[in-house]
Amino acid sequence: MFTKSNSTPKYNTFQNIGFMIRLAWNSDEKMVLVLCLLIALLSVAQNLIDLYISPVILDAVENHVPVIRLLFTIAGFAIASMAVSAALTYARQNSSPGRISVRCEIVNLLNRKAATTAYPNLEDNRFLKLLEKSNEYTNCNQEAAGAIWETLTLLLINLTCFFLYGSLLTQVQPVLILVILATSGTSYFLSRHLDSYRYTHLDEEAEYAKRMLYLLNQAKDFGAAKDIRIFGLCTWLEELYEKNLEAFLAFHRKVEGVYLWARIADVILTFLRNGTAYAFLIYLVFQQEMDVPAFLLLFTAVDGFSSWVLGILDGFRTLHKQSLDISTIRECLDYPEIFSFTDGIPLKWETQKSYEIRLEHVFFRYPNASEDTLKDINFTLHPGEKLAVVGLNGAGKTTLIRLICGFYDPTAGHVLLNGTDIRTYNRTDYYTFFSAVFQEFSLLAATVAANVAQTEDEIDQKRVEDCLEKAGLRAKIKSLPRQYETCLNREVYEDAVLFSGGETQRLMLARALYKDAPFVILDEPTAALDPIAEADIYGKYNEMTQGKSSIFISHRLASTRFCDRILMLGDGKILEEGTHEELLNLGGKYAQLYEIQSKYYREKTEMNHTDMSKFTDREQTKFVYRKGEGRNVSE
Ligand SMILES: Nc1ncnc2c1ncn2[C@@H]1O[C@H](COP(=O)(O)OP(=O)(O)OP(=O)(O)O)[C@@H](O)[C@H]1O
Numbered sequence: 001m002f003t004k005s006n007s008t009p010k011y012n013t014f015q016n017i018g019f020m021i022r023l024a025w026n027s028d029e030k031m032v033l034v035l036c037l038l039i040a041l042l043s044v045a046q047n048l049i050d051l052y053i054s055p056v057i058l059d060a061v062e063n064h065v066p067v068i069r070l071l072f073t074i075a076g077f078a079i080a081s082m083a084v085s086a087a088l089t090y091a092r093q094n095s096s097p098g099r100i101s102v103r104c105e106i107v108n109l110l111n112r113k114a115a116t117t118a119y120p121n122l123e124d125n126r127f128l129k130l131l132e133k134s135n136e137y138t139n140c141n142q143e144a145a146g147a148i149w150e151t152l153t154l155l156l157i158n159l160t161c162f163f164l165y166g167s168l169l170t171q172v173q174p175v176l177i178l179v180i181l182a183t184s185g186t187s188y189f190l191s192r193h194l195d196s197y198r199y200t201h202l203d204e205e206a207e208y209a210k211r212m213l214y215l216l217n218q219a220k221d222f223g224a225a226k227d228i229r230i231f232g233l234c235t236w237l238e239e240l241y242e243k244n245l246e247a248f249l250a251f252h253r254k255v256e257g258v259y260l261w262a263r264i265a266d267v268i269l270t271f272l273r274n275g276t277a278y279a280f281l282i283y284l285v286f287q288q289e290m291d292v293p294a295f296l297l298l299f300t301a302v303d304g305f306s307s308w309v310l311g312i313l314d315g316f317r318t319l320h321k322q323s324l325d326i327s328t329i330r331e332c333l334d335y336p337e338i339f340s341f342t343d344g345i346p347l348k349w350e351t352q353k354s355y356e357i358r359l360e361h362v363f364f365r366y367p368n369a370s371e372d373t374l375k376d377i378n379f380t381l382h383p384g385e386k387l388a389v390v391g392l393n394g395a396g397k398t399t400l401i402r403l404i405c406g407f408y409d410p411t412a413g414h415v416l417l418n419g420t421d422i423r424t425y426n427r428t429d430y431y432t433f434f435s436a437v438f439q440e441f442s443l444l445a446a447t448v449a450a451n452v453a454q455t456e457d458e459i460d461q462k463r464v465e466d467c468l469e470k471a472g473l474r475a476k477i478k479s480l481p482r483q484y485e486t487c488l489n490r491e492v493y494e495d496a497v498l499f500s501g502g503e504t505q506r507l508m509l510a511r512a513l514y515k516d517a518p519f520v521i522l523d524e525p526t527a528a529l530d531p532i533a534e535a536d537i538y539g540k541y542n543e544m545t546q547g548k549s550s551i552f553i554s555h556r557l558a559s560t561r562f563c564d565r566i567l568m569l570g571d572g573k574i575l576e577e578g579t580h581e582e583l584l585n586l587g588g589k590y591a592q593l594y595e596i597q598s599k600y601y602r603e604k605t606e607m608n609h610t611d612m613s614k615f616t617d618r619e620q621t622k623f624v625y626r627k628g629e630g631r632n633v634s635e
Pocket residue numbers: 123366367369373391392393394395396397398399400
């Protein structure tokens with residue numbers, strides 16, 4: 001059911017350490033590196049003080065040194081210990097902001113990648129998984145992107161102390177070092193094995209977590225709230241959650257079983273390691289080959305040495321794991337871009353120039369689909385032309401728009417801007433040529449004015465007001481206490497205003513009007529509007545798109561009348577092409593559909609007339625109010 005991630009990481013540990021150091025260096029956080037070194041140095045000093053303090057004082061007492069010298073020795077150790085400890089606290093406190101800053105730099109890079117990557121990547125499961133994992137690994141200071149500095153510092157401490165303590169023990173019995181190394185090494189390889197086991201099961205774990213989170217979110221999703229209640233989906237959601245939870249727990253029990261055996265093996269190895277070393281030292285004391293201060297020094301050193309060895313092995317293990325995580329982040333950042341961005345030819349829209357888009361033998365097939373969604377599409381959107389695209393559900397209208405906007409590249413054929421294939425241009429520059437209202441809304445947690453202007457700074461207030469007026473939303477905004485400064489999105493602002501679907505669609509229209517671009521794309525821009533607002537938008541359509549080329553998608557065929565040309569799509573092809581009158585005269589698919597729609601409206605109107613005559617004035621008003629979807633039609 002799940003695929004295990006058995007691919008080797010793209011970058012090794014050294015490369016990932018280099019990446020982090022370069023990032024700290026280039027993002028002006030060089031202090032992170034300096035403080036890591038300082039913390040390591042001070043920690044080693046602290047350990048040496050702790051190692052020598054007891055044996056030195058014991059030796060002084062045993063040798064009956066004068067009291068004043070003894071006191072000076074104790075005071076010296078105490079002052080050194082305090083000074084080092086104070087310096088360590090200072091260094092640790094000051095290293096934290098820099099580490100957070102470097103981590104946030106990665107978060108920014110990931111956000112930029114997600115916001116600018118080629119559109120098809122956002123439908124590519126591999127990229128989405130990498131992005132999800134990368135977000136997790138940069139989520140807090142305990143995750144790889146923040147914790148690696150601590151790991152590197154600890155490794156530096158452990159390695160330095162390993163050599164210092166090791167040289168001390170070698171003077172007594174080199175075999176001791178071998179015993180400690182052998183047992184610690186075995187523990188290490190056991191842990192490494194466990195890490196690989198965990199890594200290969202990450203996808204499986206993430207998949208369970210994702211499903212359960214999805215089900216939990218569904219239960220509290222405001223958008224789904226009505227469906228859940230009306231269709232009684234609660235029990236179904238609970239059952240699905242329970243099923244996933246059971247599978248998740250079974251998976252965890254299996255993983256914990258493996259970990260348990262590893263922990264038992266580790267305890268046995270620790271007993272062997274420390275037991276052998278202590279027994280040997282005690283033997284030397286009994287043989288009178290070692291005095292008590294030396295015994296104390298070496299006893300502490302053995303304990304310390306094994307902890308340094310384990311620290312080193314554990315440090316490398318942690319570093320290995322964090323390196324895998326950082327490699328994932330880098331793979332996400334390096335994810336191949338199928339479009340030309342900075343390497344494409346720069347494009348800048350010039351007001352005095354006219355632009356046309358031509359589609360030549362365009363075919364398009366979605367990844368993993370068995371057939372083409374668009375087949376041999378040919379047409380030109382002339383400068384200043386108002387083009388309507390109509391067709392049944394699934395005919396390929398939105399797909400066509402996505403190709404024109406440059407969200408997808410054709411599987412075959414060309415999309416040309418003034419005769420040049422758009423693939424050769426910088427795709428980000430190309431997007432600046434479009435202003436659009438898509439079927440899916442995207443409101444930012446910001447003010448109304450910022451949402452229209454799509455920026456927080458340099459908002460042209462007059463222009464915002466004009467665009468809202470054209471979109472028919474100005475009166476509503478003026479009625480709000482904070483007017484254009486009203487915040488949107490209740491998840492972020494408690495006092496945010498919740499707009500209806502139609503109001504949000506008008507806001508999206510105002511946003512499209514604010515962005516002055518040569519091409520205007522309107523994909524069902526009136527789907528959520530009431531009939532009056534819809535008629536109002538149609539009335540202003542010419543004014544809104546003046547001097548621009550526009551593409552208008554609608555299911556309401558009568559609404560495409562004011563367009564210069566209509567393309568009728570069906571089965572992924574252009575079935576018919578012409579003005580509204582031409583297509584009606586043709587008597588083809590368009591005429592058929594138009595007849596069905598207008599018949600429906602005619603019948604409805606007739607029915608309304610008959611029925612309305614039976615009602616009183618007051619009842620008629622109520623009826624009209626309902627038809628207007630909650631708005632009084634006289635408003
Ligand atoms: N991301 C996608 N991946 C795979 N297939 C897709 C994707 N998006 C759309 N399709 C398929 O492509 C076909 C055309 O879809 P498209 O959304 O372009 O139609 P449409 O004419 O805009 O429909 P509607 O009027 O319902 O909005 C459909 O059969 C749909 O299932």
